[in-house]
Each structure stands twice: as structure tokens, then as C-alpha cells.
Amino acid sequence: MKHPVTREFTLAELAERLGAHLEGDGGRRVRGLATLREAGPDQVAFVANRSYLKDLSATRAGAVLLQPEHAAACPVARLELANPYLGYAQLSQLFDPILAPPRGGIHPAAVVADDVVLGERVEVGPNAVIEAGVELGDEVVVGAGCFIGAGSRIGAGSRLHPNVTVCHGVVVGARAILHSGCVIGADGFGFAHDGGRWHKIAQLGGVVLGDDVEVGSCSSIDRGALDDTVIGNDVKIDSQVQIAHNVRIGDHTALAGCVGIAGSTRVGRNCMLGGGVGLAGHLTIGDGVQVTGMSLVTNSIHEPGVYSSGTGAMTNALWRKNAVRFKQLDDFARRLARLEKRGREG
Structure with a gap:
């Protein structure tokens, strides 16, 4: 279960993976990424912002990822493509040792129920607990100290970093990334008041995460009261985000740190909520809505666009x-x- 410390690729291999045009020695081997200023001959640098062009002529990188219009100023091998920042994102995954393909294996200190269904090359780390009826797809990685509750399903290629909690009856799609400390499927905040005290409402729904979802550290996604809480495909959730019961979030939406979404609110596709945004309950936020940081939304938003509330800091x-x-x-x-x-x- 040990991952390699470094990974090496030739420039020709990188060009093929990126669909980039290579100018330079395709046989040169590189093993990492760095900035234009810091990169050495075995590393790839990139230019995604014009403000860094001043550092291009002096770079010692093995190759530079850049747009064709900047190629003439590059003194080393270059990988030319229209969107260097997207190329950088793709290369970062190749060079991250923790993202190397899993080798498979169950640590002897893990506790795995007898009827758990394991796909091929599943890794389970020490002190992980996997309850009855769980299904893990091919190449799922379960980090040290994780808990997966009864009847949950984790899709192929998903990765649970150490100390993730997936409660019972949760469905996680393929290629999900769940960071340490996040809790998927805890009880929603549901209580009835009789005038003197609170009475707990059992949360009988579950949570469904789509494919390619990422959930940051110490974020919480509550299970539904009756229906499921549903997170669409390719949704990106930052750290310390609270998503209450019965919320639905559409595909390709991104939530920055400390967003809070109250119960039964619907958020559309391709939305972006800035850090510290709060959404009141039972609202509808349409597709293509952007809400800037620290805004409080108390009414539904049906038209795409950028919305703000609050004021910036001042003396x-x-x-x-x-x-x-x-x-x-x-x-x-x-x-x-x-x-x-x-x-x-x-």
C-alpha cells in the first residue's frame, strides 16, 4: 500500500496526455512542477497569468507550459496549448504521489464486515471500520481511521482521506474525493417543539453524492428527513461548509469555505457561492447564479447573474x-x- 515518492514522465508523454504541441526534446524526463523562478531542469513550470511573463526569460525549467503567443520568449522546451492553467491542473494530478493508482490491500488493523463487497484493487487503511452491507467499487481508497456505515456505497475510483465519516445508507458516486474530518450523512437539524421542550425528528432519508464530487475537510452534509439530500455531479465543496437536510445542489456548482445552506433549499447548476455565504431554508437558487462572499440570501433567485449583500470592510x-x-x-x-x-x- 506504499505509494511512490515521485513519478517521472517524458515531455513527449506529457504532451500526449495534454494534447499540447511540444517544442524541444521529447525524451527529457521530468518529475514535478514548480514556478518559473524556482523550477529546475527536471521540473515543468507554467505561465497562466501575464504578470509572470517577466520571469520567463530566466527560467531554468525543463519545460514551460504556455500559450503559443508567448513561445518566442521561452528559452527552454515548451508545451504549447490554449489554456495553460487547465494543463497545470491536469499535470498536478499526475505528479501527486497520493493520487497514484492504488495497489489494493486491507490493513490488518482495519475492521471490515464479512459481507462487504470489495471491487478490484481496493485499499483500506489501519483502524478503518466498514460496516455490514457496504459496497466499494474498483480502486476505492479508504484512509486510516475512516468509518463507513451500514449499507453505504462508494463508487469506483473514490478516495476517502483519513478520518472521514460516511454514515449509514449514503451513496457516493465515482471518483469522489472526501477530505479528512468531513461527515457525510449525519442527522439533519430537525426538532418539534411542544411549548416546553424539543422532540427529535428521526432523519430517515440519506445522502446521494454524484460523480466527481469533492468535499473539503470538516464539512458536513446532513441526511434528509424523509427524502435524500442530493449533491450533483462535479460539485466542488470547500472546507467547513454546512449543507443541511434535503438540500439539492445541481451539477458543476462550487461552494467556497464556510458556506451554510439551510434545509430544503435548491441550488441550480453551474452556481458559485463565495466564502461565508448563507442561504436561508426553502429557497430556490437558479442555474448560473454567483453570490459573492459573506452575502446572506433570504429570498429565491431565479435569474442568472452576480448577487451581493453586506458591505466591505472600512475603518x-x-x-x-x-x-x-x-x-x-x-x-x-x-x-x-x-x-x-x-x-x-x-
């Missing part, structure tokens, strides 16, 4: 003045309405 003295003026806005509005009425009458 405390100015903020205190503005806070006083904010409380005066209603009085100002009434006075303005009276003046306008007088103007129309007079």
Missing part, C-alpha cells in the same frame, strides 16, 4: 457613522416621500 469610525445613518434610512424615506408629494401637488 471602525466610518462604519459607526454608517450604522447610525442606516437606522435613519426609514425616516429619510418617509420625509422624501412627503417632499415628492408636495412637489406634485404644488
Whole structure:
């Protein structure tokens, strides 16, 4: 189960994988990525922002990933393609030793129920616990200390980093990445009040994650009260995000750190929620909506576009003045309405 420390590729192999045009020695072997300033002859650098072009002429990299229009200024081998940043993302996965194909094997300190269904080359780390009725697809990696509850299914190629909790009856699609400390399928926040105390509502639904979903560390996705909480394909969830019961999130949506989504809200496809965004419950957010950081959304949004609330940081003295003026806005509005009425009458 030991992963290699480094991985090597020839420039010709990288060009083929990226669909890039190579100028230079295709047989040169490289084993990592670095910035233009820091890269050595066995590393690949990239230019994804024009502000870094000043470092290109002096680079010592084995090759540079760049757009064809910048090729003339490159003193070393180059991999030319239209979107160097996308190419960098693809190469980063090749050189990450933890993403090497799993070799398979169950650590002797793991606890795996007798009826668990294991695909080919599944890895299970020490002190992991996998309960009855679980199904793990081919090349699933379960890190040290993970827990997978009864009846859950994990799709092929998915990776659970150490200390991930997947509760009972959860479905995780293919190629998911669940980072340490995230909890998938804990109880939603459901209680009935009788006037004196709270009575817990059992959460009888589950959680369904689509393919290619990534969930950051210490994020929580609650199970549904009756229906499932559903996360679409290719949804990217940052660290410390809270998704409440019965929420549905459409394909290709991204949520930055500390987003909080209250129960039964629907978020569309291709949305982006900035850090610290809060969505009230039972809302509908349409496709293609972007909400900037620290915004609070209390009404449904049906049209695509960029939405914001709150104010940016300012000096405390100015903020205190503005806070006083904010409380005066209603009085100002009434006075303005009276003046306008007088103007129309007079």
C-alpha cells in the first residue's frame, strides 16, 4: 500500500496526455512542477497569468507550459496549448504521489464486515471500520481511521482521506474525493417543539453524492428527513461548509469555505457561492447564479447573474457613522416621500 515518492514522465508523454504541441526534446524526463523562478531542469513550470511573463526569460525549467503567443520568449522546451492553467491542473494530478493508482490491500488493523463487497484493487487503511452491507467499487481508497456505515456505497475510483465519516445508507458516486474530518450523512437539524421542550425528528432519508464530487475537510452534509439530500455531479465543496437536510445542489456548482445552506433549499447548476455565504431554508437558487462572499440570501433567485449583500470592510469610525445613518434610512424615506408629494401637488 506504499505509494511512490515521485513519478517521472517524458515531455513527449506529457504532451500526449495534454494534447499540447511540444517544442524541444521529447525524451527529457521530468518529475514535478514548480514556478518559473524556482523550477529546475527536471521540473515543468507554467505561465497562466501575464504578470509572470517577466520571469520567463530566466527560467531554468525543463519545460514551460504556455500559450503559443508567448513561445518566442521561452528559452527552454515548451508545451504549447490554449489554456495553460487547465494543463497545470491536469499535470498536478499526475505528479501527486497520493493520487497514484492504488495497489489494493486491507490493513490488518482495519475492521471490515464479512459481507462487504470489495471491487478490484481496493485499499483500506489501519483502524478503518466498514460496516455490514457496504459496497466499494474498483480502486476505492479508504484512509486510516475512516468509518463507513451500514449499507453505504462508494463508487469506483473514490478516495476517502483519513478520518472521514460516511454514515449509514449514503451513496457516493465515482471518483469522489472526501477530505479528512468531513461527515457525510449525519442527522439533519430537525426538532418539534411542544411549548416546553424539543422532540427529535428521526432523519430517515440519506445522502446521494454524484460523480466527481469533492468535499473539503470538516464539512458536513446532513441526511434528509424523509427524502435524500442530493449533491450533483462535479460539485466542488470547500472546507467547513454546512449543507443541511434535503438540500439539492445541481451539477458543476462550487461552494467556497464556510458556506451554510439551510434545509430544503435548491441550488441550480453551474452556481458559485463565495466564502461565508448563507442561504436561508426553502429557497430556490437558479442555474448560473454567483453570490459573492459573506452575502446572506433570504429570498429565491431565479435569474442568472452576480448577487451581493453586506458591505466591505472600512475603518471602525466610518462604519459607526454608517450604522447610525442606516437606522435613519426609514425616516429619510418617509420625509422624501412627503417632499415628492408636495412637489406634485404644488
